[in-house]
Amino acid sequence: MKTPEERLNHFNACIESEVKIEPKDWMPDEYRKTMIRQLSQHAHSEVIGMQPEGNWVLRAPSLRAKKILLAKIQDEGGHGLYLYSAAETLGISRDEMIEQLHSGKAKYSSIFNYPALTWADIGAIxxxxxxxAIVNQISLQRTSYGPYSRAMVRICKEESFHQRQGYEIMTTMMNGTAEQKEMAQDAMNRWWWPSLMMFGPPDNESAHTKQSMQWKIKRESNDVLRQRFIDKTVDQAHFIGLTVPDKNMKFNESTQQYEISPIDWEEFKQVISGNGPCNHKRLSHHIKVHKQGKWVREAALAFSKNQQKNKATLFTN
Amino acid sequence: MSTTDNQLPLWEVFIQSKSGTPHKHAGSIHASDKNMALENARDIYTRRGEGRNIWVVLSDQIAASKTEDEAEFFDPADDKVYRHPSFYKVPDGVKNM
Structure with a gap:
């Protein structure tokens, strides 16, 4: 047995030397709490993120598009499950996490509180x-908690198809009729700023960043990741003729980076605190479906118990 | 946890990617019985041909050593270099050994 001080030293030495923290390892309570919060929020985001896209499964413009969208939504569900499992290794049950989502104690990414109004929105999403999400998740592959890191590696492998299928939709529409181009630009206008907000508040206002960086839970700051996404994406937009909805954006020759206008953080705060266009809809839908599935879970458990009982009878006879 | 509604027991999933290779831990899933566990593992961990065979085992059936006791636990092997072939001197000129 080690003393509390030896344990803390061992933990810090692991973090320092890039040795991953594993479920049965000792860790500070605050590390465990932070990790559970981040993992459950990430898992909830994947699952809630299925809703805006699910809205378009029955209206996809072709069988090809429908099959792709279904596969993508199934991936998102799978990603949620990898992450719930990783969170469960820290001692929180799946029921607790779902309860916290339903009570509002646990959050999910604010981006999914915006509606998917047209088919172009599926491209933009x-x-x-x-x-x-990929920019953030690539960075998180190096996070200090082993199960989270492994889930991120798996998720990143699958995500790149998601981004490409979205870009293909946008490209197709930008090569289409005037109405289709307009629709694509409209989706771009509505999703650009919320996408930038996905990286979270600016570094000097982010409540958790400093400690999370020390523990290597987060490897890069919100602003660094946001800038990386901007620099990648602006060129992709221009390539297919889309305009970035930011008149004052300019390219800085010396840093080789795009400088954007200030982000409307008031909107972010409003959406996070429950006043986005779809907050109520997303959550109440999740609660409703979860309740509807209750009898299925009960029946499955009852069936399993009966099977075991029958097996026991078989042996005793 | 409420007793009337829960997310079903937890299982660990091990996947063999190719014939002849060992099963490797992929993650975990929830299921009420073995068949559901196998099907859920397939749907969650092998959507892109990652596996040809799956093992599932109830998580609470797995015993594990503690990483913090790593040094003491594996200590018995530390002083037995004679278990490695490089420990032995073979006369020059001896072949096929």
């Missing part, structure tokens, strides 16, 4: 929202 894949290209911009998944694109932003």
């Amino acid at each position: 894949g290209w911009l929202v998944d694109g932003a």
Whole structure:
């Protein structure tokens, strides 16, 4: 047995030398809490993120598009499950996490509180929202908690198809009729700023960044990741003729980076605190479906118990 | 946790990617019985041909050593270099050994 001080030293030495923290390892309570908060928020985001896209499954413009969208939504569900499992290794149950989502104690990404109004939004979500998520998740592959890191590696492998399918939709529409181009630009206008907000508040206002960086839970700051996404994405937009909805954006020759106008953080705060266009809809839908599934879970458990009982009878006879 | 509604027991998933290779831990899933566990593992961990065979085992059936006791636990092997072939001197000129 080690003393509390030896344990803390061992933990800090692991973090320092890039040795991953594993579920049964000792860790500071605050590390565990932070990790659970981040993992559950990430998992909830994947699952809630299925809703805006699910809205278009029955209206996809072709069978090809429908099959792709279904596969993408199934991936998002899978990603949620990898992340819930990783969170469960820290001692929180799946029920607790779902309860916290339903009570509002646990958050999910504010981006999914915006509606997917047209088919072009499915393109914009894949290209911009998944694109932003990929930038964040690539960085998180190096996070200090082993199960989170492994989930991120798996998720990153799958995400790049999501971004490409979104960009393909946008490209197709930009090569189409005037109405289709207008629709694509409209989706770009509505999703650009919320996508930038996905990286979280600016570094000097981010409540958790400093400690999370020390523990290597986060490897790069919100602003660094946001800038990386901007620099990648602006060129992709221009390539297919889309305009970035930011008149004052300029390219800085010396830093080789795009400088954007200030982000409307008031909107971010409003959406986070429950006043986005779809907050109520997303959550109440999740609660409703979860309740509807209750009898299925009960029946499955009852069936399993009966099977075991029958097996026991078989042996005793 | 409420007793009337829960997310079903937890299982660990091990996937063999190719014939002849060992099963490797992929993650975990929830299921009420073995068949559901296998099907859920397939749907969650092998959507892109990552596996040809799956093992599932109830998580609470796995015993694990503690990483913090790593040094003491594996200590018995530390002083037995004679278990490695490089420990032995073979006369020059001896072949096929």
